[in-house]
Amino acid sequence: MSNSANTEKKIILTGDRPTGSLHLGHYVGSLRKRVELQNTGEYDQFVMIADLQALTDNADNPGKIRDNILEVTLDYLAAGLEPDKTTIFVQSHVPALTELPMFYSNLVTVSRLERNPTVKAEIKMRNFERSLPVGFMTYPISQAADITAFKARYVPVGDDQLPMIEQTREIVSNFNRIYGEGILVEPEAILSSNSACKRLVGTDGNAKMSKSLGNCIYLKDDAKTLKQKIMSMYTDPLHINVSDPGHTENNPVFIYLEAFSTDDDFANFMPDYKNLAEMKEHYERGGLGDMKCKKFLNSVMQQMLEPIRQRREEYAKDKGALLEMLKKGTERAVEVSNETLAQVRNAIGINYFDDKTFLDKYI
Secondary structure, three states, X not given: OOHHHHOOOEXXXXXXXXXXXXXXXXXXXXXXXXXXXXXXXXXXXEEEEOHHHHHOXXXXXXXXXXXXXXXXXXXXXXXXXXXXXXXXEEHHHOOHHHHHHHHHHHHOOHHHHHHOHHHHHHHHHHOOHHXXXXXXXXHHHHXXXXXXXXXXXXXXXXXXXXXXXXXHHHHHHHHHHHHOOOOOOXXXXXXXXXXXXXXXXXXXXXXXXXXXXXXXXXXXXXXXXXXXXXXXXXXXXXXXXXXXXXXXXOOHHHHHHHHHOOXXXXXXXXXXXXXXXXHHHHHHHOOOOHHHHHHHHHHHHHHHHHHHHHHHHHHOOOHHHHHHHHHHHHHHHHHHHHHHHHHHHHHHOOOOOOXXXXXXXXX
16 A cells, blocks of 8 residues: 555654563553554554664664564554554665665764754663764664654654654754755654653653663563562652651652543542542542552553453464564555655655656766
């Protein structure tokens, strides 16, 4: 199916690096929103398994990426993405995504890449300093290629990725200014409306849920593992006794409740309170223990993740079907992105063997 056949639909591009199974941070930051947008029927959505970008800081361990291609695919399907509604594909098998960055790299300065807040934060977290791989530094350029190759107008992301979207917009603006307006599309970020979901903290209270920090709850965690992680979560260190006033701000248990609980959950699992506001007020004045809060959170999370776990187990029974689905999605991604690549090459003027004006000049 070509891109032209879907001009009436708004185009979305998003994805994840296959460096491990997906966790709740991925789910609330973007994945849950992708499922919602898919189910509206209003969008032509492309979801990318970003294995090339994962290599930028895992070049010495490609097996890690190879082993997680299907893990991420399973997480996508378990969360509710459907291959007949969303095109799921593998980045490394789409040639346009390696050619477009070469063109875009001439439109970005080194100093601009160094100022990108997301890149700066990732460099610091990984302690790269001067051992920084060039591929990692040019990550924003690669991401711009991923987005523009499909002429995506919308990109569901977490707050931490906003600088990447802004840099893509700059690249698009520069390209269109030099080579012709309207060739590439400037993307817009789609953020969660729930502030607690924009950047979910780790179970240890760290500002970021990260595989490397070991503070994640994974979508595939079984019921026992999930309960263990929730019951050992960091809370308010000053809330020593049940009677002590507690702090809900920066308290992971209440941040997670803000992100996931509903009034119906209170009716089903915690009828002492009508909603989270009432529960917070009790905790803050004292008299509500951490264990009771964690047990409620566990009930909420078990209910939410159980159908995801069940779908994952079902899809995992046929790995061959998963690979075939990925192959078909990737073939469509190649077809659509090649249309954009051809337009980019034509605009720059390097389509020598297809340009009649150029050929007539010399033949």
